[in-house]
Amino acid sequence: MTTLRTPGPTIGVVGGGQLGRMLAEAAAPLGVEVVVLDPTPDCPAAPFARDQIVAGFDDEAGIRELAARADVLTFEIELADQDVMERVSEDTGTPVHPDPSTLETIHDKLVQKRELEAAGVPVPPFREVEDAADVRAAIDDYGAPVMCKARTGGYDGRGNVPVESKADAADALESVAGPAMVESFVDFEREVSVIAVKGEDDVATFPIGENVHEDEILRETVVPARSSDAVTERAHAVARDVLEVMDGRGVYGIELFETREGEILLNEIAPRPHNSGHWTIEGTQTSQFEQHARAVLGWPLGSTELRSPTVMANLLADVDAEQSAQLGDIDEILETPGAALHWYGKRQARPLRKMGHVTLSAAEESESVDELLERARELEDAVTFRP
Structure with missing residues (x-):
């Protein structure tokens, strides 16, 4: 085994949002820059990174400069251009992890589902749709409602439109505005996720988290999930099967449905650290961000x-219009044992924009995750955004 030393190498990251910020932290x-x-300019990651290159996510000249300054490239946003990254890697010899081919698979939800289904990963019934007639045919086969999804570009629930009846098919496709697919609606018991890591010679999975969404946006993650041991074991097994399909080292956020019958179905995959894994900073021995650095x-x-046991609650901007970002009334978080505040350094607050998060870890062994979730929500509700 090669002897590792610190100060160590440099990681070049395409994307400088909150994920890049926490990765740099x-x-x-570890002695890694x-x-x-x-x-x-002066993106959220800039205060913690060695340097920032101001360029677009598909700017080939900028990515070449990044590769020249790094020992390995990675990305914290799916808007990274896989073709450019692959070309730069081949020309410069700087590896990219996860592999650009994985990013290409993830970019198109239909391609993603087809590859995973072919590999035996359980997924909800799905199909490509080109017009309203295709959506109506899907309703005939799957029943109403169905979920119409943009194949590319959607995140945080954007691009996902429930179709309650055949009469809504045309409007749903127009809302998606681009290549689309339809999935049968899953009558789930809960939404869960597994943060999984693919290393050079091994893989690892974090404890399963239970995700609470509202308006398709993640609000809280509860760990451990309130699932049975059998469901938890199955979720970890599915996550490891997903890693077999993915190429390249790194952290993968694997979103899953737990059905009312106790089955696990894959929802979506993010080839990077994930919002539902932020709790790992305080909740586990090694955070998802440190794991990503180690893996790549x-x-x-x-x-x-x-x-x-730990709960993560997102701090979403409760503003009516864009304004300067200011977080107020954080006293209760700072005074609460087991609570930790994370502010993302964004300059502008927009309605429901993720501005930060708070984690709350159990102060007593007897505290249930339900009690922990209730206290975390109280801390979240106490925070205000002022102009």
């Missing part, structure tokens, strides 16, 4: 052992 104690590429560098993975 996690890499620093981070350089980010992002079109927004080919270093040994850390422990994913749970420290204590």
